[in-house]
Amino acid sequence: MATWERFAAFELSDPEEAAVETVFSELIPEEVATWEWSEPVRWVTTIYDPVRLEPLIGIPVSDLIGQVDSFESGEGTVVSPEGTLMIAEFACRVNPIPILDGVIEEERKCREKTKRGESYTSHDGQQRTSDPDWEYRWYLERYRPRHELLRGWCGHRAVTMQERLAAAEAEVQRLDVLIARLIDQMKEHEYSHFAEIMERVHEEERITAANYRPVVDRPLKPSEIPVRYERATALGVSPLVSITGS
Structure with missing residues (x-):
């Protein structure tokens, strides 16, 4: 025992x-x-x-x-x-090659699922497609930690946060250029209305550091705290007035 x-x-x-x-x-x-x-x-x-x-x-x-x-x-x-x-x-x-080949193939399948979801048959026999956002979260939770561990065992250094950030920024730029070319092509082939919608949605729904990071509750600056004051008038004192400091 x-x-x-x-x-x-x-x-x-x-x-x-x-x-x-x-x-x-x-x-x-x-x-x-x-x-x-x-x-x-x-x-x-x-x-x-x-x-x-x-x-x-x-x-x-x-x-x-x-x-x-x-x-x-x-x-x-x-x-x-x-x-x-x-x-x-x-x-x-x-013998790292079979493991690395398997990781590469799994990541290829995960990329496809995170773009279009995965078709499956539900318990009631209906054909459905999973949500790409859910597939991406599942990849982050289940697949990526295992892939990084296997790469490390095979002698590959783990990807750093700075490398992920640099790669993500470069990929965003590449996709921006690609989307701009597609929109221009649609405008030239009588799909201008749809092209304008896609262009507007692409810009308005852009994910940035400002709208991605969580809003954290914090103490307010003195200039952000609402204040109340009394203002003297010729006939006496006016009612309390609420303002925000600046």
Whole structure:
């Protein structure tokens, strides 16, 4: 029981779990090693054939076992979730191409879904299309963290926030030029009314830093606080008047 308790002390995050499943599916044959998703501890791995596993992960299995908790079972060596994570990461270092190809293909599919949604059959048998905005949020929540983790395991440095910002600004400029060309073409081919609508919508609904960032409640400046004052008149004092300082 003490061994299982030590195993349980190491928990994988959701992106790590998804990444491990991807790597084992692509790079680790089931007859060599398999991860387990069951009680009492999830994400332990049983190593059946250490000789065949070693070239797949690039290190001796004895070195791996020396770094993590493990025990011998009737079927093979059982390593902790930490060992499972290490096997996946080492396997990516040895053979990164299948993993990177899979990431690229998944991102291509995600881009299509975030543009047009995905057609599906609802529970009542109706053909429907998912909302592209929902698909984009799902990509940010589920796909991108796993993709970044897999890229890191394969030796690619994670994309920085500054790089994302620079790429986003360059992409906006590219799309602005493309949209302008399309609108000009529509105007030249008797679609001027629709072109004007699209041009106006594109400009009025533009997402900028000013309208994207959340409005945060904060203390008001003295100049922003409404004030009240009394103004003397020839007949006495006027009623209270409310103004905003400037």
